Amino acid sequence: xxxxxxxxxxxxxxxxxxxxxxxxxxxxxxxxxxxxxxxxxxxxxxxxxxxxxxxxxxxxxxxxxxxxxxxxxxxxxxxxxxxxxxxxxxxxxxxxxxxxxxxxxxxxxxxxxxxxxxxxxxxxxxxxxxxxxxxxxxxxxxxxxxxxxxxxxxxxxxxxxxxxxxxxxxxxxxxxxxxxxxxxxxxxxxxxxxxxxxxxxxxxxxxxxxxxxxxxxxxxxxxxxxxxxxxxxxxxxxxxxxxxxxxxxxxxxxxxxxxxxxxxxxxxxxxxx
Amino acid sequence: xxxxxxxxxxxxxxxxxxxxxxxxxxxxxxxxxxxxxxxxxxxxxxxxxxxxxxxxxxxxxxxxxxxxxxxxxxxxxxxxxxxxxxxxxxxxxxxxxxxxxxxxxxxxxxxxxxxxxxxxxxxxxxxxxxxxxxxxxxxxxxxxxxxxxxxxxxxxxxxxxxxxxxxxxxxxxxxxxxxxxxxxxxxxxxxxx
Numbered sequence: 468x469x470x471x472x473x474x475x476x477x478x479x480x481x482x483x484x485x486x487x488x489x490x491x492x493x494x495x496x497x498x499x500x501x502x503x504x505x506x507x508x509x510x511x512x513x514x515x516x517x518x519x520x521x522x523x524x525x526x527x528x529x530x531x532x533x534x535x536x537x538x539x540x541x542x543x544x545x546x547x548x549x550x551x552x553x554x555x556x557x558x559x560x561x562x563x564x565x566x567x568x569x570x571x572x573x574x575x576x577x578x579x580x581x582x583x584x585x586x587x588x589x590x591x592x593x594x595x596x597x598x599x600x601x602x603x604x605x606x607x608x609x610x611x612x613x614x615x616x617x618x619x620x621x622x623x624x625x626x627x628x629x630x631x632x633x634x635x636x637x638x639x640x641x642x643x644x645x646x647x648x649x650x651x652x653x654x655x656x657x658x659x660x661x662x663x664x665x666x667x668x669x670x671x672x673x674x675x676x677x678x679x680x681x682x683x684x685x686x687x688x689x690x691x692x693x694x695x696x697x698x699x700x701x702x703x704x705x706x707x708x709x710x711x712x713x714x715x716x717x718x719x720x721x722x723x724x725x726x727x728x729x730x731x732x733x734x735x736x737x738x739x740x
Numbered sequence: 741x742x743x744x745x746x747x748x749x750x751x752x753x754x755x756x757x758x759x760x761x762x763x764x765x766x767x768x769x770x771x772x773x774x775x776x777x778x779x780x781x782x783x784x785x786x787x788x789x790x791x792x793x794x795x796x797x798x799x800x801x802x803x804x805x806x807x808x809x810x811x812x813x814x815x816x817x818x819x820x821x822x823x824x825x826x827x828x829x830x831x832x833x834x835x836x837x838x839x840x841x842x843x844x845x846x847x848x849x850x851x852x853x854x855x856x857x858x859x860x861x862x863x864x865x866x867x868x869x870x871x872x873x874x875x876x877x878x879x880x881x882x883x884x885x886x887x888x889x890x891x892x893x894x895x896x897x898x899x900x901x902x903x904x905x906x907x908x909x910x911x912x913x914x915x916x917x918x919x920x921x922x923x924x925x926x927x928x929x930x931x932x933x
Contacts, residue, residue, distance in 0.1 A: 510903055510913070641903065642896025647889045655890045 499563065499582035500627065501649035501681040502636060503656055504556055506693070507666060508643035511554035513543050518638035519558075522623055537609045540620040541635060548688050555693045556635075556644075559584060559605045559620040560673060561681030566704030567597035567606060575617075576606075582649070582681050583622030591617060602677055602699045622681070652683055659685060678703025770837040781827075788819060852898070854919045870901060 519541045520527045526538050535542055541558035565584045568576040575591035578584050586597075586606070593615060598606045609615040623633035631637070636644040645652060653674060660667045672690045673680035676699045684690065691697045764776040779785075785793035791802075803812040810818065824831050850857040862870075871877075882888075883897040892900055906913050 508900060508904075510899075512915070640895060640899045642892045642900065645889055651889055658890065 497580050498648040498650060499561075499681055500622070501561070501582060501647065501652050501683060502622075502633070503645040503647070503652040503683045503685065505643045505645070505659070506553055506555055506684060506686045508641045509543070509554040509556065510641055510643075511543055511545060511552070512640060514638040514640060515556060515635035515644065516541055516543060518634040519620075522626065522634035535605060535607060535619075537607045537616075537618040540618065544694065546693050548692055551687075553686070553688060553693060555684075555686075555695075557694070558635075558682070559622070560603050560677070561620075561622055562677050562703070563679040563681070564677075564703035564705050566600040566602060566677070569705040569708070570596040570600035572596065579624065581624070581627055583624045583627065584681075585621045585624050586617045586619065588616055600704065602696060602704065604696075649679075649681060649683075656683055656685055675701045677701075678706070773836075782823075787823075854921055856920065865905075869905070 516539070517527065519525070520539075523540060525540070533542060533544060535557060541556060543554050543556050546553045546555060561582060561584050563578075565576065565578055568574070568578050568584060570576075572594060573590045573592055575587045576584060576597050577587055593608070595608055595617075597617060598604075598608060606617050606619045608617055623631075623635075626633060632646045636646040645655065647655075653671065656671045656674075660669055660671075666687055668686055668689055670690065672684040672686070672695055673682050678701065684695070686693055762775065762779065764774070766773045766775050778788075782788075785796075789796040791797050799815065800812050802809050803815045809815075820836070821831060823829075848859055850859065879894060879897060882891055883894050885891060886893075891897075902918065903913055905911070912918070
């Protein structure tokens, strides 16, 4: 276990420890919204970046955005594979069971019922555990701000509440981004793979990664070549600490009370004699 | 006219070229007959080439020459109309007998917003590539249904159709290559906003 992994596990564990309420998410009653990104359709026009900047009031520095930052919630990167240009959009994946929300001590990171993972500034401590916990390395802190905020894609939650599509999906001229409920999108993705088995890699990135993500990707080349992290695994991140956290409750609450009870019982017998 | 057309077939397309050389479209006077579409639909050459379908004969070898066989005109009327009636396909005269004055539809330029689509330049591509339903109909009939997530909406449908094909055929793919901004579409855009 290297330092980063240790911190990650620790962060998730500690976060869960302070926030134990036995909360069961995702809620089964309501469907999560998601987005399907068909990278075979993307032409790299970066309309989504532009729309994102407009919607979120970010500076419009369209040149040279290669990585996510506090000023860029989404970036489109070009990958040249076999003389073919493939463009991949990157942003928060909006996991079904987000590691960031699990790690957050004060529930500032919150998975909403609709699906977006949002950051609530009035609760945040600024501990940056979410940054360490995220397997996709998404949340970014404003280091150069006196009152720093965590910045990341919030799935245009405000627009969603109004019944509008997220800005990027609205702007995409190729409709490479399809917005809908996660269940519908998986159906569409599977149908596309089934109908064009030669065109697509037979895998939907995000269907099972990190326990399922809101954003799903289709591609014509293996995903590890397109900069997607491979070692994410299929276990939801909160699962890693669940057993440990239950044992905490057991040891610190049930075991002492059991011992106290035993002590009392034995004491009474002593007095009786 | 029939003889000419079919004599050409007899000499130019022997059996070897049978598979490769089937004409897509046959023009007979006012009638532009889509051979391809009828092959796709009927899938039985003998329906029309009833003597020997591997060596199609000119119709008027018999029709019009031999007394008790139908005249060429009547034979075509019967053959085409009967089948069209049976299969519920257009039976109006104008559907097949296109008057010369009418501009054939292939040549029309189509203006959509800031784009002028030249049908002429795209004529080498099969019609069904864009008109993917049997009868050419408005794109909006399908590509404007918000509940059908898998069917791209108009914007996506046009861009996907054009750009993906232009990529393969090495056509222009820059925005301004197709979207030519002029005064007219500027005023249209202003109206939309």
